[in-house]
Amino acid sequence: xxxxxxxxxxxxxxxxxxxxxxxxGAVDTPPSIASPAPxxxxxxxxxxxxxxxxxxxxxxxxxxxxxxxxPDVRVxxxxxxxxxxxxxxxxxxxxxxxxxxxxxxxFDAMARGxxxxxxxxxxxxxxxxxxxxxxxxxDADCAGKVLAPLGRLLFRRPLSAGERDFYVKLAxxxxxxxxxxxxxLELSLSAMLDSPNFLYVVETAEPDxxxxxxxxxxxxxxxxxxGFMLWNSTPNEALLQAAQQGxxxxxxxxxxxxxxxxxxxxxxxxLRAFFSDMLLFEKFDxxxxxxxxxxxxxxxxxxxxxxQTLRTITAHLLGKGGDYRALFTTPNTFxxxxxxxxxxxxxxxxxxxxxxQFAAGDDRAGLLGQAGFLSIYSHSGxxxxxxxxRAIRELLMCQPVPNPxxxxxxxxxxxxxxxxxxxxxxxxxxxxxxxxxAGCHKITDPVGLSLERFDxxxxxxxxENDTPIDSSGILDGxxxxxxxxxxxxxxxxxxxxxCVSSRALQYATGLGxxxxxxxxxxxxxxxxxxxxxxxALFLKVATMPATWQVKAAPLDQGATxxxxxxxxx
Amino acid sequence: MxxxxxxxxxxxxxxxxxxxxxxxxxTGASGPLGSPAVGEATDRTLPRPPANGxxxxxxxxxxxxxxxxxxxxxxxxxPRLRDAWLETLPPxxxxxxxLKENIQExxxxxxxxxxxxNGTNICSxxxxxxxxxxxxxxxxxxxxxxxxxDAAPNSTCTHENFSSPTGEKGIDNQVYRAMGCTxxxxxxxxxxxxxxxxxxxxxxxxxxxxxxxxxxxxxLQNDNDVEVVYAxxxxxxxxxxxxxxxxxxxxxxxxxxxxxxxVLRGRIVNGVLTTRPQDxxxxxxxGQGGARDIRGARSKWEMRQGRxxxxxxxxxxxxxxxxxxxxxxxxxxxxxxxxxxxxxxAGIDCAAYHATLKKLADGIRDPKTxxxxxxxxxxxxxxxxxxxxxxxxxxxxxxx
Numbered sequence: 001x002x003x004x005x006x007x008x009x010x011x012x013x014x015x016x017x018x019x020x021x022x023x024x025g026a027v028d029t030p031p032s033i034a035s036p037a038p039x040x041x042x043x044x045x046x047x048x049x050x051x052x053x054x055x056x057x058x059x060x061x062x063x064x065x066x067x068x069x070x071p072d073v074r075v076x077x078x079x080x081x082x083x084x085x086x087x088x089x090x091x092x093x094x095x096x097x098x099x100x101x102x103x104x105x106x107f108d109a110m111a112r113g114x115x116x117x118x119x120x121x122x123x124x125x126x127x128x129x130x131x132x133x134x135x136x137x138x139d140a141d142c143a144g145k146v147l148a149p150l151g152r153l154l155f156r157r158p159l160s161a162g163e164r165d166f167y168v169k170l171a172x173x174x175x176x177x178x179x180x181x182x183x184x185l186e187l188s189l190s191a192m193l194d195s196p197n198f199l200y201v202v203e204t205a206e207p208d209x210x211x212x213x214x215x216x217x218x219x220x221x222x223x224x225x226x227g228f229m230l231w232n233s234t235p236n237e238a239l240l241q242a243a244q245q246g247x248x249x250x251x252x253x254x255x256x257x258x259x260x261x262x263x264x265x266x267x268x269x270x271l272r273a274f275f276s277d278m279l280l281f282e283k284f285d286x287x288x289x290x291x292x293x294x295x296x297x298x299x300x301x302x303x304x305x306x307x308q309t310l311r312t313i314t315a316h317l318l319g320k321g322g323d324y325r326a327l328f329t330t331p332n333t334f335x336x337x338x339x340x341x342x343x344x345x346x347x348x349x350x351x352x353x354x355x356x357q358f359a360a361g362d363d364r365a366g367l368l369g370q371a372g373f374l375s376i377y378s379h380s381g382x383x384x385x386x387x388x389x390r391a392i393r394e395l396l397m398c399q400p401v402p403n404p405x406x407x408x409x410x411x412x413x414x415x416x417x418x419x420x421x422x423x424x425x426x427x428x429x430x431x432x433x434x435x436x437x438a439g440c441h442k443i444t445d446p447v448g449l450s451l452e453r454f455d456x457x458x459x460x461x462x463x464e465n466d467t468p469i470d471s472s473g474i475l476d477g478x479x480x481x482x483x484x485x486x487x488x489x490x491x492x493x494x495x496x497x498x499c500v501s502s503r504a505l506q507y508a509t510g511l512g513x514x515x516x517x518x519x520x521x522x523x524x525x526x527x528x529x530x531x532x533x534x535x536a537l538f539l540k541v542a543t544m545p546a547t548w549q550v551k552a553a554p555l556d557q558g559a560t561x562x563x564x565x566x567x568x569x
Numbered sequence: 570m571x572x573x574x575x576x577x578x579x580x581x582x583x584x585x586x587x588x589x590x591x592x593x594x595x596t597g598a599s600g601p602l603g604s605p606a607v608g609e610a611t612d613r614t615l616p617r618p619p620a621n622g623x624x625x626x627x628x629x630x631x632x633x634x635x636x637x638x639x640x641x642x643x644x645x646x647x648p649r650l651r652d653a654w655l656e657t658l659p660p661x662x663x664x665x666x667x668l669k670e671n672i673q674e675x676x677x678x679x680x681x682x683x684x685x686x687n688g689t690n691i692c693s694x695x696x697x698x699x700x701x702x703x704x705x706x707x708x709x710x711x712x713x714x715x716x717x718x719d720a721a722p723n724s725t726c727t728h729e730n731f732s733s734p735t736g737e738k739g740i741d742n743q744v745y746r747a748m749g750c751t752x753x754x755x756x757x758x759x760x761x762x763x764x765x766x767x768x769x770x771x772x773x774x775x776x777x778x779x780x781x782x783x784x785x786x787x788x789l790q791n792d793n794d795v796e797v798v799y800a801x802x803x804x805x806x807x808x809x810x811x812x813x814x815x816x817x818x819x820x821x822x823x824x825x826x827x828x829x830x831x832v833l834r835g836r837i838v839n840g841v842l843t844t845r846p847q848d849x850x851x852x853x854x855x856g857q858g859g860a861r862d863i864r865g866a867r868s869k870w871e872m873r874q875g876r877x878x879x880x881x882x883x884x885x886x887x888x889x890x891x892x893x894x895x896x897x898x899x900x901x902x903x904x905x906x907x908x909x910x911x912x913x914x915a916g917i918d919c920a921a922y923h924a925t926l927k928k929l930a931d932g933i934r935d936p937k938t939x940x941x942x943x944x945x946x947x948x949x950x951x952x953x954x955x956x957x958x959x960x961x962x963x964x965x966x967x968x969x
Contacts, residue, residue, distance in 0.1 A: 292809075296815060
């Protein structure tokens with residue numbers, strides 16, 4: 001009987017959350033079977049305005065739950081992905097991300113699961129400092145003491161009085177019907193986790209005293225940006241306190257706090273998220289290779305490839321404080337038993353990772369010689385100089401390459417066993433005789449062909465179809481040989497450092513590349529002055545005024561409405 | 570220049586290996602390597618060994634040697650237990666028991682042949698039953714090594730020698746003589762039975778995985794002194810979609826007691842590595858279950874006075890033989906582990922196998938009784954290049 005009641009209440013809570021979702025930033029008041037929940041706007045002083053909403057990513061959701069409730073609280077469910085805009089970051093796509101009804105169902109299931117774990121008997125004492133007078137009945141006072149601090153952590157700002165009252169009332173109503181104070185808390189918490197105030201970063205702005213008539217992001221928004229930008233997680237207690245004290249709109253205090261954050265071990269988590277976004281690591285989720293053609297590829301390898309690249313990046317940029325440009329030439333990486341056979345190198349440890357250094361002059365040097373990059377920019381049964389060249393242009397140099405037309409004849413490049421065209425170079429030469437194709441292939445292929453000594457999974461090969469592979473390449477007029485030569489050429493190109501500077505700023509702000517372009521050159525100069533240190537770059541991004549300026553019109557002053565549950569309101 | 574006796578033997582061994590390889594895949598020897606049969610070892614172009622002289626391999630195939638075909642067993646393969654029981658009865662009984670109305674009597678009869686007093690059965694306690702010997706190999710040809718050429722006086726028991734298919738004399742392989750006509754060894758069509766397929770599976774699944782680590786290799790053509798570590802690893806090999814071993818995989822030699830790690834010494838002559846006789850002990854795990862379960866039973870794989878004779882191949886692999894004397898029980902321990910099920914389901918007469926092996930035993934001679942409890946054996950071995958870590962925490966011991 002109680003189960004039935006609980007289900008009904010859960011529906012009630014979900015509807016309440018839905019009402020809240022619709023309320024954020026929206027002018028219209030949505031119909032609801034429950035009392036409308038107070039919106040975020042109600043929490044704001046009149047001068048504060050919502051200027052943007054960014055959906056949190058799966059990693060940010062998981063990190064947030066782990067940080068607030070502990071890493072032992074499991075998050076079980078499927079996340080609706082944030083769609084990446086063409087040639088941009090997922091962080092930029094998050095500004096446009098809606099949640100479908102099916103996606104919201106998943107979020108709701110995860111929310112219930114998390115809430116049930118938080119308030120089960122083994123954990124509740126960690127989060128409920130007070131005890132109800134009677135555990136079978138509602139206790140508004142105690143519920144408020146439990147829910148308000150949690151709401152502050154989840155919404156990344158203090159709850160308004162209206163919000164506090166709403167969630168306390170929801171907990172009370174639930175407790176009354178289920179006969180359990182803790183079930184009431186559970187339902188109220190799951191409603192918070194369903195709220196757009198949690199699932200979205202609701203960015204708010206205030207008048208900028210230094211620029212009359214202009215807006216700047218307020219303290220709590222800054223705390224949230226700093227948390228997600230630098231640690232890929234929700235702002236911690238120290239950041240929220242700094243926001244409460246107004247320190248994050250103080251340049252000097254902001255610099256100290258951001259400096260502490262980029263020097264924290266937790267910055268590694270943030271840097272991993274940044275490079276996963278910049279290098280399109282979501283492609284690893286769909287990586288598949290033909291096991292007959294590539295027996296060295298298996299699920300363990302697929303799982304290890306992105307991790308190898310991330311370990312290489314973080315060990316070089318953070319562990320050694322290395323120059324960003326040297327990522328394209330470094331001989332240092334990490335190996336596991338699953339990757340050793342692909343690289344044909346010894347691995348001593350039976351389990352886990354160990355450092356590995358390629359010999360001097362080895363073509364493996366740098367990120368582009370790693371199987372991770374080489375395999376995701378290949379087809380399932382063959383390498384692809386075109387995909388590799390395009391990825392280098394777009395991801396590492398921020399030079400968008402147009403998509404091929406829909407009527408391309410791929411016969412020549414797919415005929416990998418034709419004795420007349422035994423290598424990819426010869427096949428692409430045949431393919432590029434088509435004028436329609438030649439234009440773009442001139443941009444991509446001379447770059448990608450230098451990586452042809454690595455097959456479709458990134459394993460070394462000296463020949464294709466018994467024909468020696470020519471790994472010469474050309475990039476912007478520079479001639480070079482192999483992955484090693486390509487790495488050195490990229491390391492000397494100003495486009496690579498400007499690109500990562502631009503990406504860092506886009507990542508922080510959620511803006512597109514065009515939006516941040518006015519600041520990139522100056523940022524890159526400061527990046528250079530720091531010796532191309534990644535900590536310095538992110539510290540600069542975190543403290544530069546452009547990061548905190550508000551360009552867009554407030555969401556509630558124009559026609560912008562929040563899309564919710566598949567309906568435009 | 571006169572060649573020493575040792576060199577002459579090695580030259581003959583090399584010829585035997587070459588002949589064995591020239592014959593192409595033996596039964597069970599059709600390894601994953603796919604390398605072409607080779608002729609004289611000295612004609613082959615072999616790669617240079619690594620600068621540090623260390624080379625690692627994982628054993629990709631270790632299977633009983635069987636000269637293919639049915640000629641060696643002119644009376645057919647060894648009958649299943651039911652037929653073996655029938656053969657113990659007068660001929661007129663055969664027809665009667667095969668009548669439909671006597672089927673239950675027939676079933677009871679042959680099944681009871683598998684059991685003895687007090688719950689004993691012919692596979693768990695084969696030595697307490699008195700079953701007739703099985704049919705043995707009648708051919709004079711077998712693959713193998715001349716194990717007793719340098720044996721001490723009175724260290725072996727009287728036995729017949731085989732010749733290799735290319736004519737080398739003195740081949741000792743009494744396991745093949747005893748078991749070579751069983752279905753498990755020869756198969757229905759003479760191309761090999763379950764024993765070879767099962768062995769391949771056990772090696773590729775990681776249950777028996779063996780590694781070789783060669784040290785002090787200065788040349789793959791000729792080298793007077795090479796150390797060979799022949800050991801087990803608990804690491805699983807990587808295989809392709811056809812079950813063939815992949816090269817370049819890292820393995821760590823087991824470092825937990827009891828540690829099965831044999832250090833042999835040998836030399837390379839004309840591209841063939843031969844080790845000096847020495848007892849070799851390795852472990853085998855039967856199945857993936859726990860140690861108390863038959864599906865996780867651990868047993869030893871012993872080769873007394875064992876030796877390796879392996880030819881380096883141009884593609885970097887090794888192919889050849891491992892030979893020595895095996896304790897009688899070891900030869901049929903897989904069947905014994907199955908207990909009564911082996912007899913009733915697989916129809917194997919373990920007691921007859923045991924009796925035949927015991928009769929043909931030619932090694933591990935008890936100096937007091939003069940009885941032999943071991944049988945000469947030779948198994949085909951293939952190995953692919955691997956990185957072998959001898960000391961798990963070491964940084965300089967991986968070799969391929």
